[in-house]
Amino acid sequence: MTAPAYDPRDPGILADPYPAYRALREHDPVHPVPGARLWFLTRHRDCLTVLCDPRFSARQGQRLRQRRTALPTSMLNTDPPDHTRLRRAAAPAFRPGALREHERWLAPLVGAWVLRVREAALAGRETDLAADFARPLAVRVLAGFLGLPEDDLADFGGWADAVAGNLDPFADPARDGEAAMSAMCDRFADHLFARSTTPRPDAFTVLARGHLEGLLAPAEAMATAGLLVVGGVEPLGDMVTNAVAAMLAEPGRWRDLADAGGPPARRAAEELLRIDPPIQFTARTAGEDLVIGGRSIRRGDGVVPLLGAANRDGAKFTDPDRLDLGRRVNPHLSFGAGPHSCLGAPLVRLFARLLIAAVRGCPAEPRPGGAGPTRRTGAVPRGYASLPLRWS
Incomplete structure (x- = not known):
């Protein structure tokens, strides 16, 4: 059989990449792109191998991005030892003790926003989950995590919208996106400077401490804060919309989740993260000649582990296309793996568990709204521009 074609920018694949x-x-799991030194990986074991093997470079992998503007130096586009240093500087913001402090304000925030949805349900109003709930809540979560004051929220939401394109490897951010990143970093610089003398339990304080300890240059501290926004706000909102859309596609799953005696929140959160992750792929470049899945990869070849494909590999997951909220064994790759695994994963998992706790016991059940859903056109992150819901 002729190997199937695959282009992550194809509108049909953007709408539903899983077929x-x-x-x-099934037919070409280590898939070469004709005329290019580029490979797509779809099996869990091959993706995991590449993500954990230091012979594959994340820094060189960023050269696969089709854009005219260079990204600032950050954990996203560096290899050890620079990556190790940058990650070590930011890691304290995501440790269990720090997250327990954030949970003090995060739990009531999530509860209040879920209550808004319940009120809309009781009133019989249609709700756009993306625009009215997931996206604005994600802005507030990241703003609180960083330590932004309430007065900065309006500006921050606009900046986060404008800079989101930095995550898409096929998008070249417009000038307004570059201007937004500059304005955002100017404001962040003020907060980082303030935290160097007046620490608080927030991520800005962690980054300011990293600078004072010599782990981060000023530009690196700014780039790390910017990465938290670019890699946090839109994917966090997309996690919510993708999860709800997945439950809408399988009748009964929302009732399973919302039931007070439903599956443990931790298992349900991991399964909702697995089934349709916002980050569908990442990129590496081979540092030497080697073999992956029986195919010869040459030094300098680009390799793209398709994380969404790995998450539905039947060799690793039982009934992989089914949403099983009680799934016990769930080694999904939604946060990547290895040295470059997502540093923010503990915050995302906490947020997901708090959302599930907040909807437990909710009598209303979402149904697709009249206007129908609209996917965003970008490849990364994968999410919804609009997801209208009505409530039974």
Whole structure:
């Protein structure tokens, strides 16, 4: 059989990549792009190998991005030892003790926003989950995590919208995105300077401490704060909309989740993260000649682990296309793996568990709204521009 074609920018694949992933896994799991030194990986074991093997460079992998503007130096586009240093400087913000402090304000915030949805349900109003709930809540979560004051929220939401394109490897941010990043970093610089003398339990304080300890240059501290925004706000909102859309596609799953005696929140959160992750792929470059999945990869070849495909590999997951909120064994790759695994994963998991706790016991059940959902056109992150819901 002729190997199936795959292009992550194809509108059909943007709408639903999973049939293409399945076809590649079955017929050409280490898939070469004709005329390019580029490979797509679809099996869990191959993706995991590349993510954990230091012979594959994340820094060189960023050269696969089709854009005219260079990204600032950050954990996203560095290899050890620089990556190790940058990660060590930011890691204290995500440790269990720090997250327990954030949970003090995060739990009531999530509860209050879920209450808004319940009120809309009781009133019979249609709700756009993306625009009215997930996106503004994600802005507030990241703003609180960083330590932004309430007065900065309006500006921050606009900046986060404008800079979101930095995560898409096929998008070249417009000038307003570059201007927004500059304005955001100017404001962040003020907060970082203030935290160097007046620490608080927030991420700005962690980054300011990293600078004072010599782990971060000023530009690196700013780039790390910017990365938290670019890699946090939109994917966090997309996690919510993708999860709800997945439950809408399988009748009964919302009732399973909302039932007070439903599956443990931790298991349900991991399964909702697995089934349709916002970050569908990442990129590496081979540092030497080697073999992956029986195919010869040459030094300098680009390799793209398709994380969304790995998450539905039947060799690793039982009934992989089914949403099983009680799934016990769930080694998904939604946060990547290895040295570059997502540093923010503990915050995302906490947020997901708090959301599930907040909807437990909710009598209303969402149904698709009249206007129908609209996916965003970008490849990364994968999410919804609009997800209208009505409530039974």
